[in-house]
Amino acid sequence: MKRKQCPDIPVSSFETNDDIQFDEGWEIIMKGITKLKKMIAEGSEPLLTAEEFIKLYTVVYNMCIQRSDHFQPLYDKFKETCEDFYRVTVEYNSSMDQSEEFILRDLVKRWGCFKVMGYWLPRIFQYFDRHGRRLSKLNEVLGVYNFGDLVYRKVSSYATDAIIRLFDKERKGEEIDRELVKNTINVFVEIGILRQMDAYEEDFEAVMLKAAGEYYSPLALSWISEEYSDSDYMLKAEECLRIERERATHYLPSMRSQQKLVQRVQHVLFEPLLSKFKQKVTTHLIQDAAEKKASSDGACMLEQVLFRNLIKLHDEYKAYVNDCFKNYSPFLKVWKDAFMVFFNRSVGESSSADLLARFCDNLLRREESLMSEQEIEETVAKVVSTLLPCLSDKDLFAEFYRKRLARRLLFDRRLSKDHEERILTQMKEQCGAPFTSKMEGMVTDLTLSEDIQMRFQEYLQSNPTLNHLEMDLTVTVLTTGFWPSYKSFDVNIPAEMVRCAEVFKGFYEAKAKHRKLTWVYSLGSCNIVGKFEPKKVELVVSTYQVALLLLFNTAEKLSYSEIASGLNLDHDELVRILHSLSCAQYKILIKKPDTKTISPNDDFEFNSKFTHRRRKIKIPLPRVVEERKKVINHVCKDRRYAIDAAIVRIMKSRRVLDHQQLVADCVEQLKHIFKPDIKAIKKRVEDLITRDYLERDKQDFNLLKYLV
Template identity: 50%
Template sequence: MGCENIEFDQGWGEMEKGIEKLKRILAGEKETPFTSREYMTLYTTIYNMCNQKAPHDYSEQLYDKYKKTLDEYITSIVLPSLKDKHDEFMLRELVERWLNHKIMVKWLTRFFHYLDRYFIIQKSVPALNEVGTTCFLNLVYEDVHPTIQDIVLSLIDKEREGDQIDRALLKNALEIFVEMGLGQMNRYQDDFEARFLQETTNYYSRKASKWIEEDSCPDYLLKSEECLKKEVDRVSSYLHSSSETKLIKKVQHELLVVYVNQLLEKEDSGIKVLFRDDKVDDLSRTYRVYNKISQGLDLVANVFKQHVTIEGTAFVQQAEEATSNQASNTPGGHEQVLVKNILELHDNYMTYLNSCFQNHNLFQKALKEAFEVFCNKTVNGSPSAEILASFADHILRKGGSEKLSDEVIEETLEKVVKLLQYVIDKDVFAEFYRKKLARRLLFDRGTNDDHERSILSKLKQQFGAPLTSKMEGMVTDVVLAKEHQSSFQEYLRNNPDVHPGLDFTVTVLTTGFWPSYKWFDLSLPSEMVKCVKVFKGFYETKTKHRKLTWIFSLGTSHINGKFEPKPIELIVSTHQAAVLLLFNASERLSYSEIVAQLNLAHDDLIRLLHTLSCAKYKILNKEPSSKSISQSDSFKFNPNFTDKMRRIKVPLPPVDERKKVIEDVDKDRPYAIDAAIVRIMKSRKVITHQQLISETIEQLSRMFKPNIKAIKKRIEDLITRDYIERDRDNSHMFRYLA
């Protein structure tokens, strides 16, 4: 049974009734909502009008009518309602009309849904929702969006100045810009965001130019941080999220980049003042705000580096001036103060690095480069490596006398090791430290083995075994020497017939571990000769494979001086003792007689005789009397010598070992370079000249910074000695010869 066709006018008449009801609902008139029956009636009408056979298929006419209905609604109702509105009232009206328009489109789309399902797909025409948005876009948005842009920007400007605004209204208004793009952001970006960003730039440019003149650096940064927070909040409240990155970049540029140098270098409140006054919160804020800017931290880190460099260099200059003026009576006192100041400086800036700058690698690098500047300067001819070694020696020797706790000593030694990382010539430090370690181990009874091993462990962990291997051997030698001495005492008890008649202690050292010492072929007095002979006999029972070389310059002797006022125990070197013992057999000796009996060089003998006859303790009388020694002098034991103490130490004049240490280091460096080159070649087999140079420098940088010319010279030497060869086809390539 067939159905009669619905004529267009008849069907559209039914639809117009529903559309008029929808308009009344949107206008807020008293009207009942659509019932399911009403909705189904309207939907079915469209369905039937679209499913009739031609020429009664009205799909295309209905599609056109859908658009005309929206156009008429906009023209007759929406546009007149906006005509007389201004400012925020216009914005509210637009938002309300857009909301109603979307409701209108929603209901019409439901009524005309059958068109979306078939006609639109078949004809490839815009969907009903898109048509609805396009109608509003063409008739309303294109006409009002410049005005709306002005209103929105005016409200944002008011909010930036502290006024309260309706954020929800702004959010809804800006959503219109987004929705007009039909899934694209071009309308929002072109019709609002571009001008908004320019206005933002202008606004903060004005603010920054005012604040930079009026405010301190901390106040300026505080205002800037608050502004940035407010802009982020602005995005989350009503701007589209895609604006955040662009907006923040604009604000950061105007507030923090344009005036960065002027801001951070403010004379009364810049970065230097913040460090000086320990303004941790302000420094942390500086890091926070500049950390969010591309390369922003580079600027802050550079100022940080300059400030630390200036402070550290000032300490070095103070020490240099104080040493030159001899303001201290304590030898090396100013160098000790210098190291303490630099350690304290390092502690302070490490605190800033961790607490304010989040241990950022840029600030780590800045701190390292700054400390490398002044940690490699000399003070009155003393290289920094020597000064640091002397400071460590002072702590290890004087820790007990200064009543430093073990914890404080350990903490200070830890800091010394950390400071050493900034010293380029660590091998120079190692040699100076080894010299001082030798003195402590051999002559300082208060040496704490735990502390000695502790700092060696720290040095080894930080800089590798090559730096500490000899020093570890020295500490082990001293332990073994004590065992040797115990065995020697046992040997003497078991062989009383060979006892030398003196209390005699020998410390056996391994030649390779200890610093090189000047060796004298000293003709010992008979008392000492017997001691040496006895110990040789003992040592031969222990080993046949080692040769003993006697370093008398390191020896110490205790001699009983029988002076008429009172006997005094004299603590002297072995050489001084050898001189004094000659006067047991002779009342007077000439300079030449002493030389002949002891077989000493003139320079060494002059130095010894000066300490015994011309210095503080005049144990020998010199004829003629004067303050210098000449080869025509004669000497006589002074029986009237006395002192308030019953035991005195007769010191030898200090010897400046700096030159010899530097020479020793310079002698060792070619061997270190050779070893590094051979290690690299053995590993690589074939390598370019430039790579070999680079890798050699990298390997040796833990100990010293090698000179490129020196490396090239060692390469040529290794070629001569057939360790490596040049490639025949490429002179810039080297091959390892196994």
């Protein structure tokens, strides 16, 4: 396209070094400025050619270097020109009772005029601006005529409303001037950059997002009231989102702003479905779990069936949310909430925490595992990444898991050391280091005990007087703080075992002088040979069982009271031991009378006729029924300490806090480990008040203060 040329500006006098008069020079400058105004009004481009600009610049240059008395008049004329242009051409004095297109077109035009004149005037008077130091800078003059004061503050809200109305028209299928709307939005962006403020976000974007929500909210409710099916509703919502994405891409200046609009519309369209979706997911989870349980092999244990099906259900519904809703965060949250409600339901008398710990125990026990190592690793990873985050009572699970881990480690039932360490590492990543610190200490204790046992054997070999113990002794040294608490009775063990214990004690105390050994005989096991008339049978029994059986080496028949005095055990523990030896599968002792219960009036004698097809058998002790309740009580006690610590931490940092806010902050701090009961928190607050950690404000009873 051929460039449009402007009429020549007479420059005869300033092309030489002849003295130029002020009126003559200003007349030339005004002709150039007048031409610039005319071309701005016509929208012609380019506004000034390079030759024209150089001529105007040269006039100003000659006027400045030839006569110093031209500075003040030139400065005054510059101010007068700016006043005339900006007040007449740019300043907004029009009525707002106009159409949307008129308001936007007028705003874009005035902004264009302001930008063009703001570009050319400082450049034409550039030499004067540098050398007229006695006067104010020209930028200070231009700064008086701020577009924000002249136009923007008067018209920005009207322009925003006009754009919103045009958006709504376009959503309804009407044609609008898309380029005009886009140019107006760019005005908001450019003004924000010029004024060093985010005019776009503050004055336009926030209103636009609110208006989009107000437009689509009644639309979504109308679709639901018309009882559209879920698929029809989703098709309509997807079409609206597609149109909004295209609109955002065309009009909005940044990817961030485009995402905000799409997410706002997405939220409004899908919000009415959330409660309906949660109800359906919960119902389907229960139905699917019931169907899979009914179709499962009846020989499988409850927790095996339950958690394998739970993992499958979790993956199925997660894929459903991902494929159908593109992992949209509100639907993802609702699905997780529904799964957590379902997952944390108790099954009979067993909690989800107890069942999950049993499931992990069955996976990692040597005698129970029927899967390949890869299947075990995948299942363990699923349990930790999928089920454990949904468990509300993680502290209860940790205690049940720790109990079962102790049995696997102490009785050599673990599948492998690598599996145990791997699941602890995954739990640590998921729940934090404090969650697994005790369990990791237990595994470490077992590794250290192997080294201690090796050094103990070397100690025996280096001391010939001690190398002739009557039995082989293996000792596992446990750190008290890591392991679950166990009952420790002052039981009368056989003399052979007493001597072995004394030898090890002397060895260990020489190596660790500041540590105290406490023997936990209830966890010990022993292999003894029973000399029965048919044949010898090796018996694998507990320390208490072997202590009882060895009593029959000196007596063929003993009463309950004689056994009790010989062992020094309490009634409940003695009943368990006698029941395992006389009333269970292997009747090593004969009880009279022959009943299934143990009473203080019973008599026992050694069953010399006992035989078994195997040469080695293990005689288990009956499981303690109250163990689950003890674990729960222990966890409840620990929770009181955790709540106390959380309250003190919060109050120590805040000093003064409202009671309700303290409860809310406490719940927030503890929810990743367990779901604290509000009543329990209030009780702990009252307890801390009585212990002088907190006090209530004398004027406001709901206000709590921390006492240093």
